Amino acid sequence: MTTSMRIAVDAMGGDEGIAVMLAGVARARRRFEGMEFILVGDEAQIREGLNSHPNLTAASEIVHAAGVVTSHEKPSAAIRRAKTTSMGIAIDMVKKGRAGAAVSSGNTGALMAMAKLSLRTMPGIDRPALAALMPTLGENDTVMLDLGANTEVDAQNLIQFAVMGAAYARIALDLENPRVALLNIGTEEMKGTDKIRDAAAELRAATHLRLDFKGFIEGNKLSRGEVDVIVCDGFSGNIALKTIEGTARFVADLLKRAFSSSTRSKIGFLISRPATELLRTHLDPNNHNGAIFLGLNGIVVKSHGSANEVGVDTAIGFAAKMLRDDLNRRIAEDLGNFEAKAA
Known part of the structure; x- marks a missing residue:
């Protein structure tokens, strides 16, 4: 499995708790055989939650994060804590090439600010x-x-x-x-x-x-x-x-x-x-x-905060499809073609 087909999941971001997030990831694992995951969050809680999903354990790496971005946290404050929060670390996995995409159900404004600062926009965007x-x-x-x-x-x-x-x-x-x-x-x-x-x-x-x-x-x-x-x-x-x-x-x-x-x-x-x-x-x-x-140099998917396990599965499947079909390459090609014709 290449890192491009590995998805980093903010396991702490959903309103419904870590159990729902892991249940959604497990559903996605059954649908996408061979897909691997980096589960970011409180290591003890994640390990305990994986006891209910043996199919997911072998396909997952756990990366500990001590902090969680709250739903009402200002993006500026969240950015300052990016290196210690599950959301920030999940995005960083994409930046470092350890994952091809990140999925989070957390604060939309914070996710946008962190992703833009960390991954930057594609050339021409x-x-x-x-x-x-x-x-x-x-x-x-x-x-x-x-x-x-x-x-x-x-x-x-x-x-x-x-x-x-x-x-x-x-x-x-x-x-x-x-x-x-x-x-x-x-x-x-x-x-x-x-x-x-x-x-x-x-x-x-x-x-x-x-x-x-x-x-x-x-x-x-x-x-x-x-x-x-x-x-x-x-x-x-x-x-x-x-x-x-x-x-x-x-x-x-x-x-x-x-x-x-x-x-x-x-x-x-x-x-x-x-x-x-x-x-x-x-x-x-x-x-x-x-x-x-x-428009970012990496795939970042926002799952709805109140999503149930079906919703989490849907968001992860969506990220997998964007990776498989190389969305960013297609955007770059189309944009390059537009700019060349305009010139």
């Missing part, structure tokens, strides 16, 4: 972007970025996000020519800020890129599956993400309340249960878990 797969009504999920790494961006940042998002979509969604759109307040060419219009103009002219630029998309079409990659600044993206998550919970809670309101409703629930189970599965964030910081 000014800022990394947080990208994730969003469920849609179409045949495939949709890649959306940036989801919170950069509150303010310029036109060149948006173009770089589009190139990175398209490279990611070709791997994650198995698409040759992903459809890309910029999130905007309207679909007309004159709508939006100068930076959005400038980015759109350059993307329309860049016919050599391995993407199909579709112009603008509005917020009410995010889940329709009409495009494969949605590009925006981190401020807008994070609001959109939280709105989608809140709406999904609202619909689920509303259905639960409606089906329990009367005897007739309960009977109706039993009749419609196959459909509601399909809806629940489709909206379950654990089945779509794993956001990636695109």
